[in-house]
Amino acid sequence: MPEYLLSVYGDEAEFAKQEANTELITQMYAQVETFNERVRQEGAWVFGGGLHPTSSATVVRGSNDADAIFTDGPYIEAKEQLGGFWILKAPDLDAALAWAKDASIACQGPVEVRPFQQEPDAS
């Protein structure tokens, strides 16, 4: 069955502000957990999780001939960054978009849907 990446993007400064509002955050986590539970029950779950802010990110450039180069921060400097994602199994794009709609409501932000390249072997 095809697999899709559902990415949540948002303004990190806004995220930080929201973090202060515990009531809002608790509610959002509860919504996301309810969504995750439904995904698992319907057998669509592959993986999912929220990410720490990009200030915690490190970019690595590896090479066979030299030491790897490490850079502090995200690969792309942008106001809006990836905040979390799911990998879900869905029979087609309509099913993936239906999940994304519910995911977007649960995490209160836009969700980008991208198909993975290969269909996994065991189907």
Add this chain to the structure above:
Amino acid sequence: MRCVPSNRSLTPVNAIERTFREDSGKAVATLIRLFGDVDVAEEAVQEAFVIASERWPVDGIPPVPAGWILTTAKRKAIDRLRRESSREDRHRQSALIQAADAPEEVGPVRDDQLRLLFTCCHPALAASARVALTLRLIAGLSTAQIARAFLVSEATMAQRLVRAKAKIRDAHIPYRIPRDAELPERTRSVLAVIYLVYNEGYLATGGDAVDREALRREAVRLARSIVDLMPDEAEASGLLALLLFSESRAPARIAKATDETAEKRWVRLPDQDRTLWDADQISEAQQLVRQCLSRNSPGPYQLQAAIAAVHSDAATADETDWAQIVQLYDHQYSLEPSPIIALNRAIAVAEIDGPRAALELIEALDLDGYYLWHTSRGDLLARLGQVADAAEAFRRAAELTDNPAEHELLTERIVLLAAQA
């Protein structure tokens, strides 16, 4: 194959052309269902037509030309997939097995086209891609034709099509009629694409006139087939009626070049010679509007068609039942409160309560970036004798439109006003 008497009047070349026009889209749709691959389907159908052009002149026209094309294309697709299956993935092999096992089809399946239409008009595709795909896969227009109609280069259009087809394949956009819960929204998207196709053929007189006429004809044909495929969808009938009313006026819309005007130019509705309107199209459209009314589930296309019907009832512009038109706009506005509908309503109000009342309504609308707002304002100001303000409004309108025919019309009005001042 034997030549049957009913086809005797047709030459093989005409038969191929007719079959291509009427059935190539259907054959592509059926092959996409069978093989799950747009490119395989398109190529196989093209190959089938190439073979037809060699064989039909020798063997005669087959009794069921569309069936012949479909069977031949299916065979070609299976050949190709067999050739490629050694290096391609198992996905194709399984498609091949499925298709080879499927019962032989007598003719294209109606639902296949509807399925493909929903795929082409999928909301995950950009609006421009939806229109292009629909014209390519459903209407069977060539990439070059679509490119000319949209005034972009063939390379740009080819790239747009390739990208859209790749997204259908990679993201697994399904080939199916949407579930009931999604159907109304998805049907709106299909109707919007058909309407866009028509408008593209209607709005500009620039580009190739023949290609533009082809777009309008295809839009009417698509609207007709969606009415046929979804007879319970009142908005589809409304759209078909709307397009037919618009088509009925086509002969009166463009004035022939005369001694004074070297170029063709647009004729506005009140100035059109109504004896040129196509009576057959009008009566078909009126029949559709009556059917819509009896269903009593009004929507934007049905209401626009109803307004067009009121215009078509008037033998001269002066006899137009403006009160009824205002009422229909009120109804439309209640369904879809947009300033553009309010603008159209105000133009109708001018015919009942006079230009000053209408001008007040128009000035209250926030449509400064819309050329027709300026055109309508200029119109009303001119009728109130405020010549300089009217000319200024027409100038603003001209700045905001790229349409050469509209431009021409506006420039002409500015010149006429200057003569009055």
